Amino acid sequence: MLETINLSKSFKGKKVVQDLNLYLADGESVGLLGPNGAGKSTTISMISTLIKPTSGRITMNGVNAIDKPGEIRSVSGVVPQELALYQELSAYENLKFFGSIYKLRGKELAKAIQQALEFVGLDDRKKDLVRTYSGGMKRRLNIAAALLHRPQILILDEPTVGIDPQSRNHILEAVRTLNQQDGTTILYTSHYMEEVEQLCDRLYIMDHGKVIAAGTKEELLRILSTEDKIKVEVNKLDEAFVEQVKTIEGVHKIEVTELQLKIIAAKGSSLISKLVHLTEKHHIQLLNFQTETPSLEDVFLHLTGRTLRD
Amino acid sequence: MRSFIKKDLLIFLRDWKELLTVLLLPIVLVVVLNFAFAGLFDSDDEVTMDLQLAVVNQDNESEVLGQLKERLVRDAAFEEQEAKMVAEAAEEIKPVQLLLDYLESDDVKEWVTVHHLEEKAAAEKVNEGDLDSMLIIPQGYTADSLYANITGEPPTSSLIYKIEEETTTSSALQQFIQGFIEQLNYQFAIQEVTDGTGIEAALPKGGLEDIGTAYDFNMTQYFTIALGALFALFVVATVAMKTGVEIRDHIFNRILLANSHPIRFLIGKMAAAVCLIVLQILFVLLVSHFLMGVFPDRSFVFWVGILLMVVLLAFVLSGLAAIYTAVLLRMTSVDAANGIFMLATLLFGTLGGGFFPIYMLPDWLQQIGTWTPNGLFLAILTEWIQFEDPSTIVQTSLYMIGFFFLFTFIGLALFPKRGKAQ
Ligand SMILES: Nc1ncnc2c1ncn2[C@@H]1O[C@H](COP(=O)(O)OP(=O)(O)O)[C@@H](O)[C@H]1O
Ligand SMILES: [Mg+2]
Numbered sequence: 001m002l003e004t005i006n007l008s009k010s011f012k013g014k015k016v017v018q019d020l021n022l023y024l025a026d027g028e029s030v031g032l033l034g035p036n037g038a039g040k041s042t043t044i045s046m047i048s049t050l051i052k053p054t055s056g057r058i059t060m061n062g063v064n065a066i067d068k069p070g071e072i073r074s075v076s077g078v079v080p081q082e083l084a085l086y087q088e089l090s091a092y093e094n095l096k097f098f099g100s101i102y103k104l105r106g107k108e109l110a111k112a113i114q115q116a117l118e119f120v121g122l123d124d125r126k127k128d129l130v131r132t133y134s135g136g137m138k139r140r141l142n143i144a145a146a147l148l149h150r151p152q153i154l155i156l157d158e159p160t161v162g163i164d165p166q167s168r169n170h171i172l173e174a175v176r177t178l179n180q181q182d183g184t185t186i187l188y189t190s191h192y193m194e195e196v197e198q199l200c201d202r203l204y205i206m207d208h209g210k211v212i213a214a215g216t217k218e219e220l221l222r223i224l225s226t227e228d229k230i231k232v233e234v235n236k237l238d239e240a241f242v243e244q245v246k247t248i249e250g251v252h253k254i255e256v257t258e259l260q261l262k263i264i265a266a267k268g269s270s271l272i273s274k275l276v277h278l279t280e281k282h283h284i285q286l287l288n289f290q291t292e293t294p295s296l297e298d299v300f301l302h303l304t305g306r307t308l309r310d
Numbered sequence: 311m312r313s314f315i316k317k318d319l320l321i322f323l324r325d326w327k328e329l330l331t332v333l334l335l336p337i338v339l340v341v342v343l344n345f346a347f348a349g350l351f352d353s354d355d356e357v358t359m360d361l362q363l364a365v366v367n368q369d370n371e372s373e374v375l376g377q378l379k380e381r382l383v384r385d386a387a388f389e390e391q392e393a394k395m396v397a398e399a400a401e402e403i404k405p406v407q408l409l410l411d412y413l414e415s416d417d418v419k420e421w422v423t424v425h426h427l428e429e430k431a432a433a434e435k436v437n438e439g440d441l442d443s444m445l446i447i448p449q450g451y452t453a454d455s456l457y458a459n460i461t462g463e464p465p466t467s468s469l470i471y472k473i474e475e476e477t478t479t480s481s482a483l484q485q486f487i488q489g490f491i492e493q494l495n496y497q498f499a500i501q502e503v504t505d506g507t508g509i510e511a512a513l514p515k516g517g518l519e520d521i522g523t524a525y526d527f528n529m530t531q532y533f534t535i536a537l538g539a540l541f542a543l544f545v546v547a548t549v550a551m552k553t554g555v556e557i558r559d560h561i562f563n564r565i566l567l568a569n570s571h572p573i574r575f576l577i578g579k580m581a582a583a584v585c586l587i588v589l590q591i592l593f594v595l596l597v598s599h600f601l602m603g604v605f606p607d608r609s610f611v612f613w614v615g616i617l618l619m620v621v622l623l624a625f626v627l628s629g630l631a632a633i634y635t636a637v638l639l640r641m642t643s644v645d646a647a648n649g650i651f652m653l654a655t656l657l658f659g660t661l662g663g664g665f666f667p668i669y670m671l672p673d674w675l676q677q678i679g680t681w682t683p684n685g686l687f688l689a690i691l692t693e694w695i696q697f698e699d700p701s702t703i704v705q706t707s708l709y710m711i712g713f714f715f716l717f718t719f720i721g722l723a724l725f726p727k728r729g730k731a732q
Contacts, residue, residue, distance in 0.1 A: 050563050073569045084560040088324040089317065100313035101568040129324075145564065 001026050001185070002047070002065075002072070002153065007056035009042050016042045018209045020056070024153065029179045029186040031196030033296070034206035035306070040189045041081050043206070044157045047187070048078045077151030079143050081158045081189075085130050091117065091141050092126040095148060102149040109148075116144040121170055136167025143171065147178075153185040154178060160195065175199060193296045205300060212303050217296065224294040224302055227252070230271065232261040233288035234279065241282045248274050259287075314578025315585070321552055322545075322586055332545050336537035336594045337601070344530045344602060364425045364432035364444035365413070367406065369451045375401050377453035386461050400456045406447055436472065443473035527696045534604050535691045538594040539623060539684035540664030542587045546627045547648075547655045549583050550634035554644040562639070576725055579635050580628040580718070587624035592617070605695070615694050619703075622710045623687040629717025630683065636724035658682045683713055 007020040017039040024030055034040050045051045047058060049069035057064065060071040086094050095113045104112055117123040120140035130138060143159060156175065160168045176199060178184040190196050196203050197217060205213045205220070213220055237259055246254055250266035265271045272289075279286050301307055323329065375397055382393040413424050425432075425441065435441040448467045458465035556562050565575055595616065598604050605612070634651050641647045659665055661678055662685030679685040690706045693699075 048567060050566065070569055073567050076567075078564075078567055080560050080563065082560045084564050086317065086321060086556075086561065087559075088321050093317070093320065097313050097317045098564060098568070101565055101570040103570075149568075 001061050003059050004043075004047065005057040005059070007043070007046060007058065008054050009039075009046060009051070010054045016209050017046070017053075020206075020209075020211055022047075022204055022211070022214075024185055024187055026152075027179070027183045027185055028202060029175075029188065029200045031200035031203035032187065032189040032206060033191065033193060033196045033203055033300075035191055038191075038206040039209040040191075040206060041157055042209075044078070044081075044155055044187075044189055047072070048076060048155055049073055050078075072153075075151060076153040076155055077146035077149065079146045079154070079156040079159050081161070083138050083142050085138060085141060085145065087131040088129060090127050090129055091122050091133075091144075094130060094141065095145060098145045099148040104148060112148045112150075116147045119147065119174060120144045134164070134167075136163040136170075139163050140167060140171060140174075143174070151184070153187065155187045155189075157189045158191065159188075160190070160192065172199060193300070197296055203296075205296075205303070207300075207304050213299065220296060220299050221294060223299055226267055227294075228265050228267055228271065229292040229294065230263045230265070230275075231288075231290040231292060232263065232275065232286065234259055234261070235285040235287055237261075237284070238282065241278065241284060244278055244282075245275065248278075311574055311578060311581075314574055315581045318549070318552070318578060318582035319585060322549065322582070325548075325552075328548050332541045332548070332590050333593050336541045337597050339537050340530065340533045340594075340598050340604075341601065343533045361422045361443065362425065362441040363413070363422050364427045364435060364441045365410070366427055366429045366432050366444060366446045367410075368429070368449045369406055369447050370449070371404070371406070371452065373450075374452045374456070377450060378456055381453065381457050382460070386457075396460060397456075400460060403456065404452070405455055406452050409447070433472075443471065446470040446472070527692060530598075530602055530604050531695055532688075532692075534595060534598045535695075536662075536664050536684075536688055538591040539662065539687045540659045541594065542591055542623065542627055543630075543655045543658055543664070543684055545586050545590055546583060546631050546634065547651045549579060549586065549631050550638060550651050551648050553579060553635050553638050554648055557638055558644045573722075573725070576632055576635055576721065580632050580721075583628040583631040584621075584624040587627050588620055591620045591623070595620075609698070612694075612698050615698065615700070616691070619687065619690055619694065619707075622707060622714075623683065626683045626687075626710055626713045626717065629714050629721060632718055632721025633724065636721050636726070639726050640724065658684055661685060663688050683710070686710055686713070 002024040004020055004022045007017060007022075008015065009017040020039075020043060022030075022032075022043075032040050032043065042051070046053045049058075049065060049072050052066060058066055058072075060075075063071045065072045086097070089097070092113065095116060096109065099109045099112055114123070117126050120143055122137060122140055122144065125133070125137065130141060133141065139159060143156070146154065146156075154175070159175075160171055163171075172195060175186060175188065179186045179199075186199070188196060188199055200217075202216050203214070203220070204211050213223065237256070242254065242256060242261070245251065245261070245263065248265070248271060250271065251263060252266065253264040255262040263271065263275075276286070278284075297307065378397040378400065379393045382388040382397060383390060388396065410424075412418060413422060425435075427435070427444075429446060432441065432444045432446075436444050447469060451467050451469070454467045455465050457463075562575070566572060595604070634647075637650070638644065638647045661675065662682035663679055664684055680689050686706060686709055690703050690710070693702045693706070
């Protein structure tokens with residue numbers, strides 16, 4: 001339903017987002033993963049029609065949404081990275097105002113507020129000023145404010161930064177419920193790989209303003225599927241043994257630390273049997289043996305040479 | 311729209327520090343300044359207790375009988391004979407002489423020195439400050455006031471009392487003259503009882519027209535309205551700062567995303583500013599009044615006038631709030647914008663006489679001062695407090711309305727088209 005084509009944004013000549021192609025299908029849950037400064041928020045601002053792209057297109061059900069921002073605004077709810085709340089008003093008063101600007105009135109408004117409050121678990125504190133809330137509670141209210149008009153698309157920009165694990169779980173659970181029970185389309189931005197992994201059907205990995213990989217989790221992991229990572233612990237080590245391991249066909253890299261070997265090798269190189277064979281030959285005892293499953297973190301590392309949180 | 315206004319009001323009212331500042335600080339200042347300046351003027355009063363009064367008598371006593379008789383016959387349908395009798399009886403009263411005697415009486419002589427002068431000479435001396443005030447007895451005054459008293463019609467000519475500078479003494483004299491006229495009526499009443507000539511005595515209406523001052527205008531009143539207006543400027547700056555917070559915290563983006571027309575945001579700000587300013591100034595005026603009796607014994611109409619003027623100022627300042635809001639949406643740095651608004655507030659405040667009495671400034675600065683909203687408000691209220699006469703403030707009020715439209719227009723013109731400039 002929503003699509004961006006070669007979306008780019010420059011600030012004072014500095015390219016912050018470059019040729020970004022992204023689509024959201026109805027009912028999907030899509031993640032946008034990338035380190036700080038990757039251009040995620042800028043992308044979100046363009047998609048939610050707050051800022052105009054320097055070039056490229058955004059379409060909503062085929063309609064140009066840059067000229068007609070109403071197309072997206074009317075069906076989307078945006079949870080900004082910042083806490084866009086009145087600190088001096090209570091949760092209830094905040095939601096009442098935000099609901100009223102979506103032209104909700106009277107009973108309809110009261111019901112929407114009540115549902116949103118219950119949904120994020122703030123019903124019992126609704127009369128307290130936001131100023132007195134914990135970081136997690138503010139984050140949850142920040143989400144509630146975007147739900148009042150029951151949007152078809154919910155766009156969340158790092159909704160869990162800097163909060164306690166309990167609030168974080170609450171938020172993740174709530175987003176999942178929205179997606180799976182209400183069929184809300186989700187665009188979820190984060191630099192926490194685990195969150196995106198847990199929540200999203202499909203994801204885009206961004207770095208330096210560009211999408212460097214996209215697809216389902218499995219598809220992305222397959223980027224690493226040509227390699228195996230094996231950790232071996234032994235009772236003793238000698239030079240000759242290490243040299244011989246290096247000569248095994250398909251081995252790319254070995255890291256030696258005391259009595260530990262980390263081996264990265266091409267998949268299907270029957271590494272394990274050859275290793276066992278070698279240990280016997282050198283009278284070395286194998287103490288521990290572990291193959292590691294690669295994570296999206298490793299995918300990012302593989303693609304950029306950096307970790308997500310540096 | 312209601313929700314926009316409501317949230318702005320709520321946010322302002324929750325900020326108790328700001329509330330204390332704009333509500334209580336001006337009152338505290340009025341009280342303090344009042345005491346400080348009261349000391350100054352008390353000592354002044356003792357020195358100027360001797361009032362130099364010019365009396366210009368343009369009335370010719372020898373013509374009174376003829377004039378009065380003629381008018382009674384012509385205008386009041388008296389028989390010739392009857393008119394002659396009545397006029398002769400009335401002439402005996404000699405109100406001008408009574409007034410002059412009164413001014414020379416021991417009570418009054420203590421603090422009033424009378425100078426008999428021609429009008430031109432008197433006016434010059436008053437202007438130059440040699441004399442404090444002048445009393446003109448116009449031609450035909452005796453005949454007219456007697457005629458008025460006989461027929462019960464309002465007099466057509468009246469005593470003219472002019473003062474150059476308002477002092478307690480000169481306005482006290484005015485009260486004395488008023489008292490004298492009442493006494494004169496008393497004389498008529500006596501006449502009626504003893505003489506039995508059927509002359510009906512009536513209180514003169516508007517027997518005293520004055521060109522100087524009708525009511526006292528004192529420093530306490532000045533401070534009350536000047537500080538009320540000054541802090542109204544602070545209310546506007548605060549409303550703007552809170553708008554800055556809305557923008558910095560991206561709340562304004564939420565409003566844009568709701569597809570709510572951003573002009574509603576602007577108009578909501580203006581309406582909230584009007585409410586807040588009206589409440590704030592009325593609070594300052596009323597509390598000061600009840601604490602210190604700033605406006606004693608004033609009529610209902612007087613207070614209605616005050617209310618209207620306050621509302622007018624609130625509208626003008628809401629226009630200023632619109633400009634601030636539009637500027638905030640255009641500037642990238644909220645803090646820089648707030649700095650500019652504070653400077654503007656201080657500038658308006660100083661020029662408009664908020665920090666010290668405007669007449670202490672040089673003339674050209676005073677001129678500029680009246681072109682600030684608060685300075686204009688001060689000028690209007692000064693007139694109103696003294697004369698309570700709508701005709702004297704029509705023009706200045708129109709300027710205020712002009713200010714409102716000008717400010718609102720600038721605010722709308724500066725307001726970014728899509729709500730926020732990118
Ligand atoms: N309004 C702006 N003006 C100039 N540079 C900006 C602006 N907004 C973002 N940037 C820059 O764009 C880059 C990407 O920012 P952002 O989209 O916020 O990244 P992310 O949300 O992924 O952390 C950053 O280097 C940031 O400094
Ligand atoms: Mg961001």
